[in-house]
Amino acid sequence: MKLKTIFVLIIIFLLIGMPSTSNLFSKEDNIEKAGRSSLSILSYAKGSGCKLVMAIANATAGNYNLLMKVRDPARPGLQVLCPIPKGYEYEYHHPWFGFKMHFKVRHKFIGTTTVKDIPPNITKPGMILNDAGIAIADADTLSYLVNPSKYAWDDFDWMRYAIQSADNIDEAISLLTHDAVDKLHATSVAENMFVVGIDKGAIIEADAFNYRVKGIKDGIAVQSNYPKMLWNIHLLYPLFTASQFNSTFTGWVEKGKIIRLGGLMGIHIVKISSNSITARLFPFGLKKEIFVGEGRPIGNFWLRLLDINGSKAKIFLCFKYYEWERKMENIIEKRIGNITVKDMMAWSRIHSNDLEGLRGMCQGGYEAATVYKIPKEYPEFLSTLWFATDQCASIFVPVHIGSLDIYDAYENGGAHSIALQLLEKYGHDNLTSIFEKVEAEFINETEEAEIKAIKLLQEGKQEEAMQLLTLSDMNMQMRAIAIEKMWLNASYLSNEAFAIVYPELIRICKEHANVKRINNAIDYISTLMKENGIDISDKIYLKNIEENLQELFRIILNHQTFFIYN
The missing domain is CATH 3.60.60.10 (Penicillin V Acylase; Chain A)
Structure with missing residues (x-):
């Protein structure tokens, strides 16, 4: 009767699931990242959690x-x-x-x-x-x-x-x-x-x-x-996974060995080869192959293969969120x-x-x-x-x-x-380095605005300080949207047209606060639209990009005008 009760609890626990980046019953789901052939496209495991x-x-x-x-x-x-x-x-x-x-x-x-x-x-x-x-x-x-x-x-x-x-x-x-x-x-x-x-x-x-x-x-x-502090109060964790949040195992194991960290669940060593092991979650779960020097999550555990000596493997095992x-x-x-x-x-x-x-x-x-x-x-x-x-x-x-x-x-x-x-359109990472340049400028401008706001606050001018911070913040918020719209419109261009405008868009993000640079980009896009051989669909999105740049130009000009007189 006790074994039956434990088995039912395990089933319930697995069905409910602890916070996890992978499903215990199916292969890890991957997000397919769409993007331009000129950009590196990577895929990352889906997951949830804060x-x-x-x-x-x-x-x-x-x-x-x-x-x-x-x-x-x-x-x-x-x-x-x-x-x-x-x-x-x-x-x-x-x-x-x-x-x-x-x-x-x-x-x-x-x-x-x-x-x-x-x-x-x-x-x-x-x-x-x-x-x-x-x-x-x-x-x-x-x-x-x-x-x-x-x-x-x-x-x-x-x-x-x-x-x-x-x-x-x-x-x-x-x-x-x-x-x-x-x-x-x-x-x-x-x-x-x-x-x-x-x-x-x-x-x-x-x-x-x-x-x-x-x-x-x-x-x-x-x-x-x-x-962590409530590990032993929230009993599902010590009951099923490990006696403590930081419980670990390091040692040599053989094929068929089941390693636990003090909980009912553990890792079953299914196979040991010359340079890898195959392991799965115990009492049931999908098999995973792990090579020497590699670590992988298996269910709610983390397993690293340290070494292999004949029929034995040296492993490190812990709760995956400890790792x-x-x-x-x-x-x-x-x-x-x-x-x-x-x-x-x-x-x-x-x-x-x-x-x-x-x-x-x-x-x-x-x-x-x-x-x-x-x-x-x-x-x-x-x-x-x-x-x-x-x-x-x-x-x-x-x-x-x-x-x-x-x-x-x-x-x-x-x-x-x-x-x-x-x-x-672009997937993960492909816009990160581009947007980080914009953020660096935003951080600098925010620090400058705060210096001016502090001076106003020291003078007892609270309303003026709040107005200055509001205008500074909203200007950057508006710029961010204009830049993101520009890249979104660019994503609809043909590969050929995208390759042509891509360097110009990169330069804009590097110098987006430079009105002369933006004005030059507007002229460049305007000239490009007049060239023969540009597809009608590309012309539509190039026109949208031109409008995004014009909006960015107005926002920057207003920002610079405000700070000249304040």
């Missing part, structure tokens, strides 16, 4: 803290920015009894959310920043210690409850734990939450009845959809002391191929990435989010918490729609 990185105090390059989340939304749809002003009032149900609770927002906040989750509906942000200099982001974990009521709050309600009222990071932590867990037992899902404030950061692991908090005053942290975290930390630690917004952007674009088949930071779908920068000076105005929809096919744009407006395309889903089309 990824979190923070850098605090001396880990960063300046007097600020950083938080980054790549969101694979539980509520799929176009991702947008949703600002909620101070004083906004709404009603939401009690997490157990369903009666209406009245809330009034004490701190303006901006959330990254699905387009359907904006007012007049209840906003449900997957990551969020407020004007007290606090940012919160989360990643789901697997636990049944949750509120079973139909009125239970989800993770978005949980974060909104804290961010709308917290004056500082300690209050945010208290609202997320003491209030939401100890008092309300509110949540229908277990979470890892990264909270970053002006002076420190914190990691919260929590469900409806338990929580653990780890403060971070200096250093880095990275995590995804798995517990994922180690690999990410190795990448991040090289930059400790100098971590910037630019680094966070780059890490959001790490792919599965960069991590030996483990979960990539960038995986496609309705993905979005947001990087938060919390400065020590004037955080209520200068705290910034950098937002990218499908970050491998779009440009990160800045939004200060003190900005008075956001360009419509980032609030109505238009920006994400363009990014999805670019991802389909």
